[in-house]
Amino acid sequence: MVWVNWRRIQNEIKILLLASLPGATFLAVIVIARLYGFLQDFELMALDTFLRLRPAEISDDKVVIVGINEEDIRKLGTYPIPDGEIATLIQTIQKYKPIAIGLDIVRDLPVEPGHQKLVEVFQNSKNLIGIEKILPPDPISPPPQLSPEQIGFSDIVVDKDNKYRRYLLWTPSPKNPQNPEEDKYSFGLQLAQAYLSHQNINIETGIFDQKTIRFKTTELPRFMSNTGGYVNENSSGLKILMNFRAGKKPFNILSLKDVKTENFNPDLLKDKVVIIGIVATSVTDFVNTSATVDQKIPGQIYGVEFHAHACSQIINAVISGRALLKVWPDEWEYIWIIVCGCYPIILFWLAQSLWKNLLAVVVVALALFCLGLVLISYGWWIPIAPGLLTLIINGLGLNGFAFALYQNNQLFKIKMNERQHTIEHAFTVIHNGPLQTLANVLRQMQAQDWPYQELKLQLEKLNYEIREIGEYLKLEALSQDESLRLGSGLKLDLKRPIHELFYAVYTSTLERQDLEYLKNIKVKIRTFEPVDDKYLSVNNKQELCLFLEEALCNVGKHAKGVKRIEAIGKKYEDFYILKIQDNGPGLISSVESKGTKQLRNIAKNLGGDFRRESITPKGTVCEISWKLRK
Structure with a gap:
């Protein structure tokens, strides 16, 4: 039993x-x-990670960017780009018979010389799409010579973490929202529509969702307020999720110099969508994203690239069956x-x-x-x-x-x-x-x-309590020798590459509320080239981070009236130079402060050189340079 x-x-x-x-x-x-919605940030970070880790795709053969870079601007010797230069650029591109040309440069007002020439080019270029800004607070008019059918708005919508993952395709006219004839279409959609119309594929109302649009049998999945990881987001207008093109080179990019000298394969532009825009770090036309790889500025791509991704994903979804993001x-x-x-x-x-x-x-x-x-x-x-x-x-x-x-x-x-x-x-x-x-x-x-x-x-x-569990474990896992706590309260993992640490120090310090003069800075330029870890010890990294923090704090405490700041880390042969420059009033006193002595000691410990001095016509430069050696 x-x-x-x-x-x-x-x-x-x-x-x-x-x-x-x-x-x-x-x-x-x-x-x-x-x-x-308290997990929204985690889910959006996961989305960015998956998009970034996908297998690379080949460069898009339907969309090409003509990017005016720093070298082009230096050669022209002026900015904004004169109308005559843009007119000549458009005329040169037209010789190669592209399907559509997008001008992602504001031209509501003349920029001499050459304005009349640009007016004539606008009037004679029926395949040209210009931009306007329609959303508050600062709308910008389109080029007056272009017809409404040749205008697309360049406004984009940002997420709460200041990154861009959605693209606004259509919105009612802010001036007359009750009149469908005045509805506005985005820059990327206008370019995609021009390309697809050339293939006899026209825009139509969706079948399964009549509030969206479709091209042939491809219906664009409409963003809703609770799409995916989003919770109670604004779903006005017609938006789609951005499915960025994967890979280190999503698009072929030509410079202004390349086009002027015709130093490229003519087939690169023939029957393509060509988008003209600015790809210079000195011009603040950036879009924050963590979903792409090989970014020239970590965490950011140029605005013209963002519109190219949006246009490309629509065209390739219709022509090649490339997936659009769905949930x-x-x-x-x-x-x-x-x-x-x-x-x-x-x-x-x-x-x-x-x-x-x-x-x-x-x-x-x-x-x-x-x-x-x-x-x-x-x-x-x-x-x-x-x-x-x-x-x-x-x-x-x-x-x-x-x-x-x-x-x-x-x-x-x-x-x-x-x-x-x-x-x-x-x-x-x-x-x-x-x-x-x-x-x-x-x-x-x-x-x-x-x-x-x-x-x-x-x-x-x-x-907060849930997040604190993970954040506490992550930070406490670091030993005292492997971490550095900044004046902002941010704790750094010194095992990370030095250029990532520089970006973290820069961002954290400029956000400090106790540094009065940093609040009014309008132009912020920063780029930090990487350094192989074999050249730097953990102690070196700690001192360099302290150097950058102290230099930025000096600007925030003493540079009254400062409007521009540059933080540059660059390699020259076997030397590395870290420079912080502002356009404040310059050095007020010749007496060396305690902070300056600290900076000088850091340079001495690295076996490098240090300088801090006023510059002409105004401003201060603080610089450390040292030789890279094992």
Whole structure:
């Protein structure tokens, strides 16, 4: 006769349920946090990462950029570019018979010399598309010589993290939103439409979604307020997600000099869309994005490139079947997140081995990441970030419980006590943090008398507590010798490349509110070339970061009236020069301050040279140079 120890089974089930409670609680927190948009930044970062890691594509053979670069501007000796130069450039390009030419340069007012010549070119170029800005606060008129059909707005919409992932295709006229005949189309859409019309493919209303547009059978997926990881975003007008072209060279780019000297293959422009724009770092026409690779300025691409990506993705979706970014319905996304969160809980119930559980969670997490990468290549953006978060946290946390529950079957009572102690300790950690905030939110929501603002504050607190767990672990993992805390409070990982550290120091310092004169700077130019880590020790990196911070702080404290700042790090043969230059009043006193002595000591420790002096006509330059040696 088989005796069943029901009491023991009941105790085991009770322990398993208690051990699963933290995992279920955290899963509930993740779902609620996503509903209120607190995971939006994580999901958008994941989207950028997947787009950046995709396999490279060949350069687009339908869209070409003619970029006026720094060398072109120096040779012209003036900026803005004169009308005569632009007119000659358009005439030269026209000789190669492109389908459409886009001019991503504002021309609402004459820029002499050569204005009359440009007027004639505008009047005779029926395949030319110009730009206007229509959205507040600073609308800009289009070139008056171009017809409305030859104008596209260049306004773009920014996300809350100051990056650009969406493209506005159409919007009602701000002057007369009730008149469809005055509706406005974007610069990129006008160029794509011109190319596709040449192929006898015209713009039409969508079939499955009549509020979007289509070309032939290709319907552009409309951005909604809760598309993908977005929560309650503005969905006015017609927007699409940007599916940036992957690879180090998405487009062929010719300079003004190349076109003037005709130093290129004529087939490069024939039957193409040619977009003219500025690709010079001294002109502030940048778009923030982390979704592309091989950026000349980390985290940014030129505005003309952004419009080229938008135009290219429409054309290639219609002509070549290249994927446009799509998302699952909301209900499927939340089912997916719950399944990812429940997997480690179920595995915890079934498995008996800590290492098997851990291996299974790691394998599934890697598989989930790879799945997201594969699906993005086919145009599907799924909620990988919340899924990975619940999978890893629940998997790692519950594995600890699994080890406590099953390590000693011979000593049942002792094992039960140890399990209970472990469960209570882990639950206390969660209970004293996010769970308390969550309980307070749920209690007040049931009372139905809690102001919306208070609810928002509590959920922001919950989001902060969740984020603090990851940020704390990440920063505390660094030893004191491997980290540096700046005056702004930012903690740097000195194992990162020096040019990345320079960008972090620069950005963090210029955002400081206690440095009065940095607030009014209008022109900010910075570029830092990389240095091989073999030339710099961790201590060298620390001192260089302190040098840059101190130099920028000096501008913020002493450069009254400063409007322009340059921070440049550049290699010259086997030397590296780090220079900070402003257009403030210059050095006021000849007495060397404590900060200047610190900068001089840093240069001395590197075996380099230091100078800090006033420059003509006004301003100050602070520079350190040293020889790169192992």
